[in-house]
Amino acid sequence: MAFDPSILVQYWPLFAQGAWLTIQITAMAFLLGYTVGIVVALIAQIPNRLVRILVAAYVGVLRGIPFIIILFLVYYGLPFAGIRLPAFVTGTVALSLFASAYYAEIIRAAILALPRGQFESARVVGMSPLQAMRHVIAPQILRSLVPPSTNMTLTMIKESSVLSSITVAELTYQGLIVQGNTFAPFEVFAAVTLIYWAITMVVAWLAGLLEARVGQAQQETIIRNPLAAEFLSFDRRPVR
Amino acid sequence: MSVPAILGVSGLTKRFRGTTALDQVYLDIAKGEVVALIGPSGCGKSTLLRCLTWLEQPDDGFITIEGKPFGRETNGTVVRRHGGRQIDAMRPRIGMVFQQLNLWPHLSAIENVIRPQMVVLGRPREEATQRARALLASLSLADKAQHYPDALSGGQRQRVAIARALAMDPALMLFDEPTSALDPELVGEVLALLRELAGTGMTMLVVTHEIGFAAHVADRIAFMDKGRIIEDGPAAQVMNRPADPRVAAFLNLIGSGRAPLETLAS
Numbered sequence: 001m002a003f004d005p006s007i008l009v010q011y012w013p014l015f016a017q018g019a020w021l022t023i024q025i026t027a028m029a030f031l032l033g034y035t036v037g038i039v040v041a042l043i044a045q046i047p048n049r050l051v052r053i054l055v056a057a058y059v060g061v062l063r064g065i066p067f068i069i070i071l072f073l074v075y076y077g078l079p080f081a082g083i084r085l086p087a088f089v090t091g092t093v094a095l096s097l098f099a100s101a102y103y104a105e106i107i108r109a110a111i112l113a114l115p116r117g118q119f120e121s122a123r124v125v126g127m128s129p130l131q132a133m134r135h136v137i138a139p140q141i142l143r144s145l146v147p148p149s150t151n152m153t154l155t156m157i158k159e160s161s162v163l164s165s166i167t168v169a170e171l172t173y174q175g176l177i178v179q180g181n182t183f184a185p186f187e188v189f190a191a192v193t194l195i196y197w198a199i200t201m202v203v204a205w206l207a208g209l210l211e212a213r214v215g216q217a218q219q220e221t222i223i224r225n226p227l228a229a230e231f232l233s234f235d236r237r238p239v240r
Numbered sequence: 241m242s243v244p245a246i247l248g249v250s251g252l253t254k255r256f257r258g259t260t261a262l263d264q265v266y267l268d269i270a271k272g273e274v275v276a277l278i279g280p281s282g283c284g285k286s287t288l289l290r291c292l293t294w295l296e297q298p299d300d301g302f303i304t305i306e307g308k309p310f311g312r313e314t315n316g317t318v319v320r321r322h323g324g325r326q327i328d329a330m331r332p333r334i335g336m337v338f339q340q341l342n343l344w345p346h347l348s349a350i351e352n353v354i355r356p357q358m359v360v361l362g363r364p365r366e367e368a369t370q371r372a373r374a375l376l377a378s379l380s381l382a383d384k385a386q387h388y389p390d391a392l393s394g395g396q397r398q399r400v401a402i403a404r405a406l407a408m409d410p411a412l413m414l415f416d417e418p419t420s421a422l423d424p425e426l427v428g429e430v431l432a433l434l435r436e437l438a439g440t441g442m443t444m445l446v447v448t449h450e451i452g453f454a455a456h457v458a459d460r461i462a463f464m465d466k467g468r469i470i471e472d473g474p475a476a477q478v479m480n481r482p483a484d485p486r487v488a489a490f491l492n493l494i495g496s497g498r499a500p501l502e503t504l505a506s
Contacts, residue, residue, distance in 0.1 A: 121342035124293050125408055126331040126360035128324070135355055139346045 018174030037103025062101035150207035244307030252301035276454035279464035335405030
């Protein structure tokens with residue numbers, strides 16, 4: 001049994017389609033999941049016991065059960081409610097829900113790490129809670145959100161392979177199809193491995209750029225002493 | 241009194257898990273009056289300021305700002321709680337300078353003063369900037385406007401915090417121990433600033449440990465102990481002839497704290 005790369009050449013359109021669908025699904029799940037995560041993190045700020053219990057339940061349930069079970073619950077549960085959606089949509093929604101719980105916790109932790117006085121000084125001049133978030137809290141937590149959010153996003157990209165079990169034709173599903181046609185599982189999954197790795201590398205690289213960008217914007221404000229900034233900047237060495 | 245007080249506090253009570261932090265506090269402050277609030281630590285001074293700004297919700301009692309109820313009001317026998325918006329709308333009338341200042345580190349000094357005016361009062365940027373420049377200049381911070389809080393000294397930061405509060409054109413200014421977070425050599429500077437502010441006719445309530453400020457700048461001293469205001473009167477009277485023995489004991493204690501130093505020096 002020799003390693004036979006020719007089947008990859010023959011079946012590359014399937015791999016390409018699968019990879020593209022994986023990218024589309026995770027991009028949508030990221031946008032949807034992060035939006036829900038922000039909303040949940042904001043709701044978690046409301047000082048009300050019932051609200052706190054509901055948020056803890058939402059986050060606890062979604063973090064406490066395996067993703068494949070969340071997926072099955074949504075996939076088989078929605079028809080009970082009379083809702084029939086394509087598997088692709090159901091899978092994206094389940095993935096968003098799964099990620100949103102983690103994103104919410106990441107944002108909540110970042111808000112919690114700021115001194116309470118920052119929020120209070122914004123409220124005391126008359127800002128509403130949302131205005132305080134927008135003008136005082138959000139700009140200060142942006143940078144610390146990037147690394148943990150990247151982590152979670154990479155996890156989510158990999159978890160999207162589970163969608164193959166509900167017949168969503170993403171990368172892993174296409175890999176299984178090709179394997180079924182060729183009976184060459186090692187070649188197929190070596191190729192699938194490389195594609196997942198490439199996708200996650202690109203995302204990690206983009207996140208690095210974003211972090212540097214947000215970090216630079218913040219660093220400009222951290223080095224507030226013009227003299228110190230002059231000494232610390234690499235492109236403008238002070239002449240003395 | 242025919243003229244409504246700038247601040248009226250009646251029966252204000254706040255409990256934290258069984259302990260009573262504020263116990264039936266009554267306090268009226270007339271326009272232009274400077275009141276020093278003194279008392280042993282843990283007596284509820286800071287809690288009172290936090291309740292006056294509704295950062296903590298008092299369990300009982302009423303607050304009026306310029307005669308208007310704040311937080312809750314009575315309609316006949318029914319007590320009605322104010323909604324969030326109603327409270328937010330009243331808050332600019334009270335300027336609060338926190339002990340820890342709580343400047344916003346991601347905004348420059350002048351932006352700290354501009355932003356709340358734009359967001360809360362809806363002032364256009366040019367008008368807010370003008371007001372901020374004028375305030376910073378009057379607090380001798382004109383050349384520090386573009387600096388970020390981290391690049392400012394403790395005294396400069398405090399003046400930015402004061403400018404931020406004043407920019408909202410408050411009727412009343414609250415200060416929570418304005419000198420306690422400062423280096424000792426800056427204390428005099430801040431006290432002079434507060435005196436100057438008092439000179440402009442600003443109504444002020446100052447929680448302080450500086451007996452000197454209480455004695456020389458304040459019109460009135462209110463003394464708090466175990467969540468109650470137990471003595472409230474003209475500054476000289478409270479300092480020299482306190483009616484309550486607890487006030488006398490406290491003033492003695494502070495006085496005796498200094499005595500050994502003087503004997504050492506001589």
